Amino acid sequence: MAEMLKRGSPAGAGRGPGIPEDVPVLAVDGLVVEHRNRTTGEVFRAVDGVCLRIGAGESAAVVGESGSGKTTLAMAATGLGPRSGGEIELLGHSLDAIGRRRLRELRREVQIVFQDPHGSLDSRQSVRSGLRELRGLQRERTAWIDDAGLLERVRLSPDLLDRYPHQLSGGQAQRVCIARALLMRPRLIVADEPTSGLDVSVQADVLELLREVRESTGAAMLMISHDLAVVRAVCDTAHVMRHGRVVESGPCETVFTSPADDYTRELLAAMPGGRWRARR
Numbered sequence: 645m646a647e648m649l650k651r652g653s654p655a656g657a658g659r660g661p662g663i664p665e666d667v668p669v670l671a672v673d674g675l676v677v678e679h680r681n682r683t684t685g686e687v688f689r690a691v692d693g694v695c696l697r698i699g700a701g702e703s704a705a706v707v708g709e710s711g712s713g714k715t716t717l718a719m720a721a722t723g724l725g726p727r728s729g730g731e732i733e734l735l736g737h738s739l740d741a742i743g744r745r746r747l748r749e750l751r752r753e754v755q756i757v758f759q760d761p762h763g764s765l766d767s768r769q770s771v772r773s774g775l776r777e778l779r780g781l782q783r784e785r786t787a788w789i790d791d792a793g794l795l796e797r798v799r800l801s802p803d804l805l806d807r808y809p810h811q812l813s814g815g816q817a818q819r820v821c822i823a824r825a826l827l828m829r830p831r832l833i834v835a836d837e838p839t840s841g842l843d844v845s846v847q848a849d850v851l852e853l854l855r856e857v858r859e860s861t862g863a864a865m866l867m868i869s870h871d872l873a874v875v876r877a878v879c880d881t882a883h884v885m886r887h888g889r890v891v892e893s894g895p896c897e898t899v900f901t902s903p904a905d906d907y908t909r910e911l912l913a914a915m916p917g918g919r920w921r922a923r924r
């Protein structure tokens with residue numbers, strides 16, 4: 645499968661021209677996102693001074709319980725969500741120092757795979773017409789592969805091209821979402837709980853696909869998950885988030901086997917079956 649993915653690799657994916665190897669795909673410094681309650685005027689910090697670096701080809705996870713700020717962080721860090729403070733560099737470009745046009749171009753380097761694949765797809769469009777629309781927005785960028793080849797890359801039959809989202813299973817729909825992301829040749833794939841809406845039986849396949857897509861294209865990945873098993877299967881590094889702050893960061897092996905923070909230990913202990921017992 646990895647070979648199949650490598651064939652017809654998206655030219656220009658990975659580092660791309662003019663971007664040195666040592667420039668992080670994403671560098672976030674002191675990121676703050678605040679929400680103001682319109683009724684009380686109270687300010688709530690969903691993200692509170694987070695620093696994060698994702699290198700070329702790296703697969704990083706943000707883990708933490710529901711409401712800890714993972715999605716808010718990912719959206720703000722990639723320039724797709726609001727930011728109240730801090731600095732962000734995407735592929736070496738400060739988001740504060742570039743114009744709107746460059747910002748639009750840079751945003752195309754980031755593709756997001758969401759938790760609910762059916763919610764991400766337009767119910768009125770067949771797979772083929774959805775792809776046609778994407779291609780219309782970015783002709784040159786998407787010309788590297790045809791629709792049938794693209795579907796093959798995510799292990800779907802081209803027969804599905806004329807189906808509508810409601811005619812796809814959850815796993816198939818998520819593969820279509822991954823195909824749509826892949827088509828845009830991103831340098832960074834943000835995967836927000838990409839398997840938690842899927843049947844257990846297809847979760848592993850979708851994760852494996854994401855891993856293969858990442859490896860074959862050289863794209864970096866920012867995975868958001870509350871499921872440490874998922875993170876450990878796919879990611880190199882983990883950032884543990886609690887109440888808007890990153891309380892621990894490091895290689896997955898270290899974070900999951902020798903956690904330095906009490907909260908990480910709690911997360912590990914709460915895992916079903918206590919699969920990874922933390923060393924104390």
Ligand SMILES: Nc1ncnc2c1ncn2[C@@H]1O[C@H](COP(=O)(O)OP(=O)(O)OP(=O)(O)O)[C@@H](O)[C@H]1O
Nearest residue numbers: 679680690708709710711712713714715716717870
């Ligand atoms: N637009 C908003 N206005 C006010 N509060 C918000 C807004 N968006 C998010 N929040 C709050 O910010 C906090 C972080 O939310 P976020 O969705 O980033 O957490 P999460 O870790 O991704 O959670 P989950 O795993 O449940 O998606 C939550 O308390 C949420 O209620």
